[in-house]
Amino acid sequence: MQRYSALSLLRGGLNGQKSWQRAWRDPAPKSHYDVIIIGGGGHGLATAYYLAKVHGIRNVAVLERGWIGGGNTGRNTTIVRSNYRQPALHNLFEFSLKLWEGMSDDLNYNVMFSQRGAMFLGHSDSDMIRLAERGDAMRAAGIDAEFMTMDQLRKKLPLLDLSDKARYPIVGALNQPRGGTARHDAVAWGYARAADALGVDVIQNCEVLGIDRVGGKVTGVQTTRGPIGADRVGICVAGNSGQVAAMADLRLPIESHLLQAFVSEPVKPMVDMVIMSQSIHAYVSQSDKGEIVMGGDPDLYPTYSQRGRPDRIEGVAGQCIALFPALSRLRMLRSWAGTTDMSFDGSPIIGTTPVEGLYLNGGWCYGGFKATPASGWTYAYTLAKGEPHALNAPFSLDRFETGATIDETGAGPMPHHR
Amino acid sequence: MLLIACPNCGPRAQAEFTFERPLASIVTPTETLPDLIHKLFTRENPRGPSWELWRHTYGCAGWLKVHRDTHNHQISAALPVDMETPS
Numbered sequence: 458m459q460r461y462s463a464l465s466l467l468r469g470g471l472n473g474q475k476s477w478q479r480a481w482r483d484p485a486p487k488s489h490y491d492v493i494i495i496g497g498g499g500h501g502l503a504t505a506y507y508l509a510k511v512h513g514i515r516n517v518a519v520l521e522r523g524w525i526g527g528g529n530t531g532r533n534t535t536i537v538r539s540n541y542r543q544p545a546l547h548n549l550f551e552f553s554l555k556l557w558e559g560m561s562d563d564l565n566y567n568v569m570f571s572q573r574g575a576m577f578l579g580h581s582d583s584d585m586i587r588l589a590e591r592g593d594a595m596r597a598a599g600i601d602a603e604f605m606t607m608d609q610l611r612k613k614l615p616l617l618d619l620s621d622k623a624r625y626p627i628v629g630a631l632n633q634p635r636g637g638t639a640r641h642d643a644v645a646w647g648y649a650r651a652a653d654a655l656g657v658d659v660i661q662n663c664e665v666l667g668i669d670r671v672g673g674k675v676t677g678v679q680t681t682r683g684p685i686g687a688d689r690v691g692i693c694v695a696g697n698s699g700q701v702a703a704m705a706d707l708r709l710p711i712e713s714h715l716l717q718a719f720v721s722e723p724v725k726p727m728v729d730m731v732i733m734s735q736s737i738h739a740y741v742s743q744s745d746k747g748e749i750v751m752g753g754d755p756d757l758y759p760t761y762s763q764r765g766r767p768d769r770i771e772g773v774a775g776q777c778i779a780l781f782p783a784l785s786r787l788r789m790l791r792s793w794a795g796t797t798d799m800s801f802d803g804s805p806i807i808g809t810t811p812v813e814g815l816y817l818n819g820g821w822c823y824g825g826f827k828a829t830p831a832s833g834w835t836y837a838y839t840l841a842k843g844e845p846h847a848l849n850a851p852f853s854l855d856r857f858e859t860g861a862t863i864d865e866t867g868a869g870p871m872p873h874h875r
Numbered sequence: 876m877l878l879i880a881c882p883n884c885g886p887r888a889q890a891e892f893t894f895e896r897p898l899a900s901i902v903t904p905t906e907t908l909p910d911l912i913h914k915l916f917t918r919e920n921p922r923g924p925s926w927e928l929w930r931h932t933y934g935c936a937g938w939l940k941v942h943r944d945t946h947n948h949q950i951s952a953a954l955p956v957d958m959e960t961p962s
């Protein structure tokens with residue numbers, strides 16, 4: 458692998474950018490692999506990278522039906538944080554955050570991870586109690602969390618509507634200073650390039666159509682580029698989890714819904730951190746290009762269309778404008794949607810399945826981008842050892858039958874969690 | 876946005892409705908444990924046409940059965956909730 462450095466940039470500048478190599482190969486599928494990962498999103502690519510790097514398993518293929526990062530990895534609002542209350546969740550996401558902090562160096566690829574702070578606004582006494590409980594749980598686990606007073610908010614975010622007349626009156630906030638954003642495409646490309654350098658085959662335009670089993674054990678997959686044998690197969694396809702698991706006659710506790718996001722025209726810096734809210738589901742940040750990135754509630758009905766409903770755009774824009782009135786002057790540039798794999802407790806599933814040799818990573822709902830490195834790390838461990846790592850053991854597929862769900866919002870079996 | 880024909884009110888915008896759950900996932904008091912798990916958690920999650928339970932929340936507040944394709948969004952039927960579902 459040609460390493461990127463300040464010097465290589467300089468050299469590129471001087472020779473008309475002719476010295477760059479392909480970032481990863483375009484290999485034809487081999488007839489057999491030790492491990493096949495279905496799905497070339499950030500999670501699948503990270504899994505392949507850690508399989509090769511940490512476990513020395515390099516005869517690995519990542520099969521992607523379109524182009525890598527073209528799923529939710531390239532559609533999300535890039536918020537990275539570990540401010541969860543439940544230990545199973547904050548342990549996993551904090552492990553992830555630590556990997557994010559070293560990711561650009563580790564991959565030799567600038568993922569533009571920007572720890573600008575991720576803040577939840579509180580709008581009432583009960584919001585503040587819940588935020589305090591969450592902050593306490595985080596600090597007890599050694600995770601950064603700080604309460605913000607109104608004076609601090611006024612200084613930090615002058616454009617926020619902090620008046621008494623605000624549609625959503627703000628009374629305080631909980632900030633995680635180490636939270637922030639990253640460049641989502643770079644995460645997919647960086648992991649693909651680093652995995653490829655260790656011998657992993659990243660195979661695009663290769664859709665998995667079937668999962669082969671003999672005597673209840675996985676032997677490979679059928680694809681649009683022919684059959685490919687494998688000792689172990691890992692599903693990692695986000696919104697399509699149910700469809701792919703059905704190829705092995707499994708039914709998952711997942712419903713596929715849509716989440717949309719929007720960006721405005723680019724403007725000068727006006728919001729220098731990620732703003733979310735405890736009571737309303739709207740979030741605002743500003744991209745490095747200056748666009749205001751906004752998101753909110755999912756579309757709340759099952760669909761695979763990747764086309765969002767327009768009334769949601771209006772609703773989310775209304776909420777964001779109520780928080781930041783100055784946003785009303787901006788024009789919307791683009792909106793898009795991704796099919797998210799909503800689990801029935803709002804938490805992911807990473808682990809073994811009843812089919813020998815078949816593993817599952819899914820159910821990330823609308824919060825899996827921040828988990829990309831930890832998801833890959835723990836899934837690689839699970840695929841290598843045949844059993845879960847301590848961090849993903851609580852996120853087993855059978856927890857719904859046993860009642861050991863991990864339900865951060867206590868909402869019960871509804872695919873509508875935040 | 877979908878245009879859903881409420882049996883009581885006629886065609887109305889999706890914004891007036893809420894999706895409740897797949898029709899096959901309505902839980903009855905006499906459910907066996909495996910059926911209960913299927914209905915609450917391991918649902919079919921189809922990519923294609925299926926029957927669903929919706930509510931005209933911001934209209935007549937009535938429940939309705941909708942036959943809808945989760946891929947191309949086509950709605951082929953919207954029936955009162957007490958009407959027999961064609962097989």
Ligand SMILES: Cc1cc2nc3c(=O)[nH]c(=O)nc-3n(C[C@H](O)[C@H](O)[C@H](O)COP(=O)(O)OP(=O)(O)OC[C@H]3O[C@@H](n4cnc5c(N)ncnc54)[C@H](O)[C@@H]3O)c2cc1C
Pocket residue numbers: 495496497498499500501520521522523524525526527528529530531532533534535536537663664665666693694695696697701716717718752793794795796797821822823824825826827828
């Ligand atoms: C609008 C939106 C905003 C979001 N915002 C955030 C956020 O701010 N923070 C956060 O943490 N998370 C966020 N998320 C969630 C996050 O994007 C996902 O949880 C995460 O990216 C999932 O990564 P993945 O690699 O599992 O999935 P994907 O990137 O979707 O990758 C799955 C891949 O599998 C491929 N595939 C599917 N079926 C097959 C098949 N049969 N054969 C071969 N390949 C197949 C797909 O083409 C796809 O590329 C958001 C999601 C959306 C949609």
Ligand SMILES: [Zn+2]
Pocket residue numbers: 881882883884885931934935936937
């Ligand atoms: Zn009606």
